[in-house]
Amino acid sequence: MTEKVVAEKKAKAGLFDLRGILALLFGVYGVVLTVMGLVSTSQADLDKAAGVNINLWMGVFMLVVALAFLAWARLRPLAVPETTGETATGSTAGSTAATEGGRGN
Amino acid sequence: MHFLADADLRLDAGPIDYALLAVYFALVLGIGAMARRSVSSSLDFFLSGRSLPAWVTGLAFISANLGAVEIFGMTANGAQYGLPTMHYYWIGAIPAMVFLGLVMMPFYYGSKVRSVPEFLLRRFGKFAHLTNGISFALAQVLIAGVNLFALATVVNLLLGWPLWLSVVVAAVIVLAYTSLGGLSAAVYNEVMQFFVIVAMLLPLTFLGLKRVGGWQGLVDKVAGTTGSSAADQLSSWPGTNLTGIGNATLSVLGIVFGLGFVLSFGYWTTNFAEVQRAMSAKSMSAARRTPLIGAYPKTLIALIIIIPGMIAAVIVPELREMKAGAENGVTYNNAILLLIRDLLPNGMLGIAITGLLAAFMAGMAANVSSFNTVFTYDIWQAYIVKDKPDDYYLRVGRVATVAGCVVAIGTAFIASSFNNIMDYLQTLFGFFNAPLFATFILGMFWKRMTPLAGGLGLIFGTASAVTVDLLNRAEVLDLAGQGASFVAASVAFVVDIAVSVGVSLVTKPKPESELRGLVWSLTPRDQLRHDDTGENSGWYRKPVVLGAGVLALTVVLNIVFW
Numbered sequence: 001m002t003e004k005v006v007a008e009k010k011a012k013a014g015l016f017d018l019r020g021i022l023a024l025l026f027g028v029y030g031v032v033l034t035v036m037g038l039v040s041t042s043q044a045d046l047d048k049a050a051g052v053n054i055n056l057w058m059g060v061f062m063l064v065v066a067l068a069f070l071a072w073a074r075l076r077p078l079a080v081p082e083t084t085g086e087t088a089t090g091s092t093a094g095s096t097a098a099t100e101g102g103r104g105n
Numbered sequence: 106m107h108f109l110a111d112a113d114l115r116l117d118a119g120p121i122d123y124a125l126l127a128v129y130f131a132l133v134l135g136i137g138a139m140a141r142r143s144v145s146s147s148l149d150f151f152l153s154g155r156s157l158p159a160w161v162t163g164l165a166f167i168s169a170n171l172g173a174v175e176i177f178g179m180t181a182n183g184a185q186y187g188l189p190t191m192h193y194y195w196i197g198a199i200p201a202m203v204f205l206g207l208v209m210m211p212f213y214y215g216s217k218v219r220s221v222p223e224f225l226l227r228r229f230g231k232f233a234h235l236t237n238g239i240s241f242a243l244a245q246v247l248i249a250g251v252n253l254f255a256l257a258t259v260v261n262l263l264l265g266w267p268l269w270l271s272v273v274v275a276a277v278i279v280l281a282y283t284s285l286g287g288l289s290a291a292v293y294n295e296v297m298q299f300f301v302i303v304a305m306l307l308p309l310t311f312l313g314l315k316r317v318g319g320w321q322g323l324v325d326k327v328a329g330t331t332g333s334s335a336a337d338q339l340s341s342w343p344g345t346n347l348t349g350i351g352n353a354t355l356s357v358l359g360i361v362f363g364l365g366f367v368l369s370f371g372y373w374t375t376n377f378a379e380v381q382r383a384m385s386a387k388s389m390s391a392a393r394r395t396p397l398i399g400a401y402p403k404t405l406i407a408l409i410i411i412i413p414g415m416i417a418a419v420i421v422p423e424l425r426e427m428k429a430g431a432e433n434g435v436t437y438n439n440a441i442l443l444l445i446r447d448l449l450p451n452g453m454l455g456i457a458i459t460g461l462l463a464a465f466m467a468g469m470a471a472n473v474s475s476f477n478t479v480f481t482y483d484i485w486q487a488y489i490v491k492d493k494p495d496d497y498y499l500r501v502g503r504v505a506t507v508a509g510c511v512v513a514i515g516t517a518f519i520a521s522s523f524n525n526i527m528d529y530l531q532t533l534f535g536f537f538n539a540p541l542f543a544t545f546i547l548g549m550f551w552k553r554m555t556p557l558a559g560g561l562g563l564i565f566g567t568a569s570a571v572t573v574d575l576l577n578r579a580e581v582l583d584l585a586g587q588g589a590s591f592v593a594a595s596v597a598f599v600v601d602i603a604v605s606v607g608v609s610l611v612t613k614p615k616p617e618s619e620l621r622g623l624v625w626s627l628t629p630r631d632q633l634r635h636d637d638t639g640e641n642s643g644w645y646r647k648p649v650v651l652g653a654g655v656l657a658l659t660v661v662l663n664i665v666f667w
Binding site: 028032058 | 121124125128129132136161293296297300301304307308311312315316447448449450451452453456
């Protein structure tokens with residue numbers, strides 16, 4: 001395996017961005033908890049949680065977290081190489097882009 | 106452990122909670138499948154192609170350790186011993202993580218080895234390599250068993266499935282994503298799990314504190330329920346209740362040397378399940394920052410793990426009775442589950458259950474993914490089937506993953522015979538990590554240390570820790586609490602050093618030319634330096650600044666909770 005092929009593989013390995021997945025997870029969780037907090041909080045639930053509507057609070061908090069991850073991913077995107085492995089220079093550029101992809105992480 | 110039988114322990118999960126759990130697992134398996142597409146060489150599978158950014162590896166670094174040990178063990182310790190448990194973090198983890206980032210990582214990452222045993226191969230040759238490879242693989246499947254057992258007990262509690270079925274199902278899920286996506290899948294899941302576990306622990310801490318009337322309320326209640334031993338529970342030093350060593354000075358010595366130096370440095374600097382995360386970082390700079398970035402959340406997470414444990418001991422009726430001496434089938438290991446049962450309504454309950462299951466799976470996946478790497482590179486490729494093409498070893502890695510999971514099912518039943526998971530784990534760390542750390546530290550700073558000394562030191566070190574443990578079990582020694590494992594680890598360390606020095610003086614060292622990059626005094630300084638331009642520039646990315654910052658934070662917290 002040549003150095004160039006290795007570089008290309010590295011670029012691919014970084015292709016999917018964990019920040020997007022985290023935003024998805026907490027977005028879904030946040031919506032579910034917020035809705036539950038708004039519509040289905042019984043007095044028993046409140047008594048259990050020391051009088052706090054914890055689903056609502058954590059739901060809103062998770063939505064904020066989800067937005068923060070989205071904003072981070074948007075502001076400092078992973079630089080995906082445009083011409084992965086098409087040409088010799090393409091794969092070299094790919095490896096540089098992959099190394100720079102995490103800038104700011 | 107008896108989390109099970111007791112119907113009072115059943116968490117009252119509803120359809121929504123299961124739906125939240127299902128969302129998580131769908132994502133986990135999805136990541137496994139997506140990561141599979143990016144796995145095309147053994148380096149991708151075992152070290153994520155060395156491509157991960159520092160914040161990902163940093164969080165994975167602590168998540169790999171945030172399994173059964175932390176969640177059950179540390180809340181249990183918090184409930185039982187109170188604030189002295191903080192030492193496991195502030196003395197027992199942070200200094201070692203800083204040391205790893207600043208001093209040791211340049212050797213690991215710089216020498217381009219693929220595993221910790223491989224470093225021993227380069228430094229000491231085959232004898233030490235094989236000894237460590239086998240003992241590490243053994244330790245990992247034993248610890249994977251602990252995580253698997255803890256995971257199965259939660260499934261058992263939640264769904265009421267029999268324990269054996271829970272163990273098998275849990276093993277199959279871990280297997281599915283680690284064998285598909287290799288280390289990338291494991292690491293990505295660890296980072297997700299970290300955030301979910303924080304989303305579980307934060308509300309537990311705040312609601313718990315609100316219920317007991319704030320920090321002062323907690324202090325008053327702990328004082329009210331524990332009477333004369335309240336002072337031990339509420340100040341972190343000298344921690345005599347934790348160590349089981351009556352004398353305050355010796356107790357501090359036990360914590361600082363046994364826990365803080367030998368066990369902790371041994372664990373954090375040589376445990377490949379941790380170090381592998383840093384090795385998968387994309388540059389030397391990112392690798393050095395990995396443990397340092399991880400150290401910050403590690404410092405703070407202690408608060409939201411141990412304080413809920415202390416709260417559980419005063420507000421959960423069963424735990425309060427038990428702490429007062431009643432035999433009601435509840436153990437400290439149940440603290441976190443009882444607190445979740447008593448504080449969280451449906452909705453948050455689903456998040457909490459997801460967090461717990463994810464933590465145990467991540468813990469097990471970390472053990473399995475480091476086991477398959479060491480087994481493939483350090484045992485199979487080095488000694489059994491050499492010189493095959495790369496895709497052959499990729500396949501061996503996948504098979505080893507399956508085998509690791511199967512063996513872990515067996516070792517889960519060993520773990521089930523111990524009363525306190527934490528005691529069992531600390532014992533294992535004493536056996537395997539303490540001597541390894543002694544060998545490493547001596548080998549890294551003393552060029553005279555010989556290959557034979559490397560191997561014999563490890564064997565005698567482990568043997569002496571096992572001896573101390575057996576003596577304590579046979580009640581020849583009398584150490585309560587976790588003091589026994591601190592002493593066993595310290596003895597292993599001292600014996601390893603003594604044997605290594607003794608053997609080195611009468612055998613022939615390796616020529617200096619072969620030790621370049623492996624021994625401190627023979628490595629040119631610029632080989633240890635890393636690139637600090639471009640994405641690695643900026644004062645806040647300097648390892649020294651990050652390390653000094655987290656040490657300062659730890660000192661402040663130690664003073665606050667003195």
